[in-house]
Amino acid sequence: MKLPRMVLIDLDGTLVDSVPDLAFCADEMNKVLGLPVRGENRARNWVGNGVERFVKRALTDSLHDEPEPALFEKALPIFMALYAENTSARSRLYPGVREGIDYLQAEGIALGCVTNKAARFTEPLLQELGIYDCFGIVVSGDTLPQKKPDPAPLRHAADFFKVPAEASLMIGDSMHDVEAARNAGFSVIAVTYGYNHGHDIREANPDAVVDSLAELPRVLED
Numbered sequence: 001m002k003l004p005r006m007v008l009i010d011l012d013g014t015l016v017d018s019v020p021d022l023a024f025c026a027d028e029m030n031k032v033l034g035l036p037v038r039g040e041n042r043a044r045n046w047v048g049n050g051v052e053r054f055v056k057r058a059l060t061d062s063l064h065d066e067p068e069p070a071l072f073e074k075a076l077p078i079f080m081a082l083y084a085e086n087t088s089a090r091s092r093l094y095p096g097v098r099e100g101i102d103y104l105q106a107e108g109i110a111l112g113c114v115t116n117k118a119a120r121f122t123e124p125l126l127q128e129l130g131i132y133d134c135f136g137i138v139v140s141g142d143t144l145p146q147k148k149p150d151p152a153p154l155r156h157a158a159d160f161f162k163v164p165a166e167a168s169l170m171i172g173d174s175m176h177d178v179e180a181a182r183n184a185g186f187s188v189i190a191v192t193y194g195y196n197h198g199h200d201i202r203e204a205n206p207d208a209v210v211d212s213l214a215e216l217p218r219v220l221e222d
């Protein structure tokens with residue numbers, strides 16, 4: 001793959017294993033609401049479409065069901081308060097993330113983080129894990145009216161760096177990252193270790209897959 005001029009990296013499931021904190025908060029929320037605790041393995045399938053969808057999935061224990069509106073309205077502020085206090089303590093950078101970022105920076109490539117996570121959580125999480133300063137731009141799930149798989153957040157970052165779509169690469173863990181990249185006309189590399197709603201990310205046909213961001217030099221210099 002040709003070396004890009006800009007790389008945008010997804011957050012949850014790509015840079016950070018954030019499910020231990022997210023699952024903790026989902027379980028605490030459900031306890032307050034008198035609902036069953038779902039556990040970390042269920043929560044692993046629910047990440048990637050923003051906090052509102054995550055909470056709906058925790059309430060219904062399903063990917064697409066809608067909870068009763070009154071229940072959701074009660075639940076969302078409970079989750080927001082819990083996650084504000086439990087954003088990063090249990091979360092970790094995946095192995096290879098540091099090496100991957102170091103490599104991209106050494107190549108002089110512009111770096112952005114594009115996530116569907118709300119900005120109020122994205123910024124402390126990146127800061128507390130020590131990678132906030134690596135990114136020239138951070139586009140969160142509520143920075144714009146549109147979220148991935150809409151191409152708008154990716155285009156917003158490309159416009160910021162003044163890089164054309166042909167020279168732009170998205171790296172992510174979910175089919176929504178692949179779809180957003182395709183919609184924006186970017187290349188896309190997927191990681192195999194993240195959260196993709198229980199599916200193998202290869203089914204989404206990214207341009208390449210890696211088991212770790214430490215493999216980026218091999219893929220990008222081929």
Ligand SMILES: O=C(O)COP(=O)(O)O
Pocket residue numbers: 010011012013047048049050051054114115116117118141174
């Ligand atoms: O669903 C979220 O809140 C965030 O997910 P993302 O970082 O993988 O876009």
Ligand SMILES: [Mg+2]
Pocket residue numbers: 010011012013014047048172173174194195
């Ligand atoms: Mg993700």
